[in-house]
Amino acid sequence: MPDESTFEEARAQFPVLERVAYLNAGSSGPLTRATVEAMNAEEDRNLYEGRMGREYIERYLALRAELREILGGLVGAEAQRIALTASTTEGCNIVLAGLDLDEGDEVVTTTDEHFGLLGPLHASRARVVVVPPDPELIAAAVTARTRLIAVSQVLWTTGAVLPVHELRDQTGVPILVDGAQSVGAIPVAAAGLDFLTISGQKWLCGPEATGALVVAEPERLRVARPSYFSQESYDPDGAFVPQPGARRFDPNWVPTSSLAGLRAAIAGQPPWGFERAQAQAEHCRELLGAAGQDLVTPTVRGTLVSWRPDEETAAVVERLGSEGVLVRDLPGTGLVRASVGWWTSRDDLERLVAGLTSGSS
Numbered sequence: 001m002p003d004e005s006t007f008e009e010a011r012a013q014f015p016v017l018e019r020v021a022y023l024n025a026g027s028s029g030p031l032t033r034a035t036v037e038a039m040n041a042e043e044d045r046n047l048y049e050g051r052m053g054r055e056y057i058e059r060y061l062a063l064r065a066e067l068r069e070i071l072g073g074l075v076g077a078e079a080q081r082i083a084l085t086a087s088t089t090e091g092c093n094i095v096l097a098g099l100d101l102d103e104g105d106e107v108v109t110t111t112d113e114h115f116g117l118l119g120p121l122h123a124s125r126a127r128v129v130v131v132p133p134d135p136e137l138i139a140a141a142v143t144a145r146t147r148l149i150a151v152s153q154v155l156w157t158t159g160a161v162l163p164v165h166e167l168r169d170q171t172g173v174p175i176l177v178d179g180a181q182s183v184g185a186i187p188v189a190a191a192g193l194d195f196l197t198i199s200g201q202k203w204l205c206g207p208e209a210t211g212a213l214v215v216a217e218p219e220r221l222r223v224a225r226p227s228y229f230s231q232e233s234y235d236p237d238g239a240f241v242p243q244p245g246a247r248r249f250d251p252n253w254v255p256t257s258s259l260a261g262l263r264a265a266i267a268g269q270p271p272w273g274f275e276r277a278q279a280q281a282e283h284c285r286e287l288l289g290a291a292g293q294d295l296v297t298p299t300v301r302g303t304l305v306s307w308r309p310d311e312e313t314a315a316v317v318e319r320l321g322s323e324g325v326l327v328r329d330l331p332g333t334g335l336v337r338a339s340v341g342w343w344t345s346r347d348d349l350e351r352l353v354a355g356l357t358s359g360s361s
């Protein structure tokens with residue numbers, strides 16, 4: 001994406017936006033034409049040239065290496081600290097399995113985490129200490145048994161931003177940061193964080209089942225779920241020499257089309273994206289507030305906007321959907337959530353407010 005591209009040019013990359021107000025990148029972002037063309041080109045190559053041979057493998061490995069550079073570049077991490085995963089959930093599972101926690105250990109998390117983080121925490125066998133997502137309460141929950149703080153940088157419920165670097169510094173406890181709602185939405189720095197997950201399909205607008213795990217010190221985490229990519233060499237009994245860096249955690253063979261699609265998607269992110277997304281999210285809050293909606297307004301916030309409608313949330317989502325406005329409800333919370341991206345237009349936000357007001361009149 002050339003730096004000088006205008007909002008209209010950048011937005012025009014997404015055909016779906018011609019039809020709907022797409023306010024759900026927190027689940028899956030919209031796709032650009034270039035992303036899908038890149039995916040199709042890879043599949044065409046596979047179709048006509050096959051998926052075998054030295055040239056194919058070399059291209060594939062080069063693409064993986066390039067993606068490590070690109071994803072690392074997004075968060076200021078060196079490529080050798082990047083494992084290519086299929087999701088945030090997979091990244092959390094790699095970390096929790098590798099830490100070898102047991103019943104005597106504790107992990108501290110919050111009430112507002114996604115199951116993609118909570119599930120792996122629970123499966124670790126450590127005692128999971130759950131506190132409200134307040135930095136002081138998180139720090140206060142740390143004991144001599146705490147082996148990990150595991151929290152989202154941006155909560156998927158309210159859009160609140162947690163001070164993850166400060167928590168790490170203040171407590172001295174290793175931190176696993178769920179970056180599903182932060183990477184691609186707000187500026188994120190991996191420096192100082194022990195583990196950071198990236199979801200490709202959300203704010204980066206990449207293909208499904210793409211993502212990464214940033215590991216600050218790969219040599220200090222056990223490879224608990226080895227794949228063929230994990231080893232540099234191995235013995236007949238399976239004992240292996242791990243690959244250098246975080247490559248050792250690569251869990252699977254990501255389709256070439258997905259890698260090429262993610263590369264194209266990231267290349268399509270404009271340099272002014274963060275600033276515009278933040279401004280549009282604020283604008284969304286202003287419009288919803290002015291329309292009398294009961295907004296959740298965290299002090300430090302990302303690009304998710306949540307509110308508590310006075311009707312049943314599923315009904316609100318369905319009605320908006322029928323009017324071409326895509327938002328989601330957060331089951332069990334009474335909240336409806338709009339994901340506001342750099343591609344969101346004023347018209348999208350006005351459609352959202354009009355859709356809400358039409359239902360309550």
Ligand SMILES: Cc1ncc(COP(=O)(O)O)c(C=O)c1O
Pocket residue numbers: 026027086087088089090113114116117152154155156178180181198199200211
């Ligand atoms: C905070 C958070 N963590 C994890 C996930 C799961 O992401 P993935 O599908 O990449 O595992 C989500 C998805 O909505 C999320 O919002």
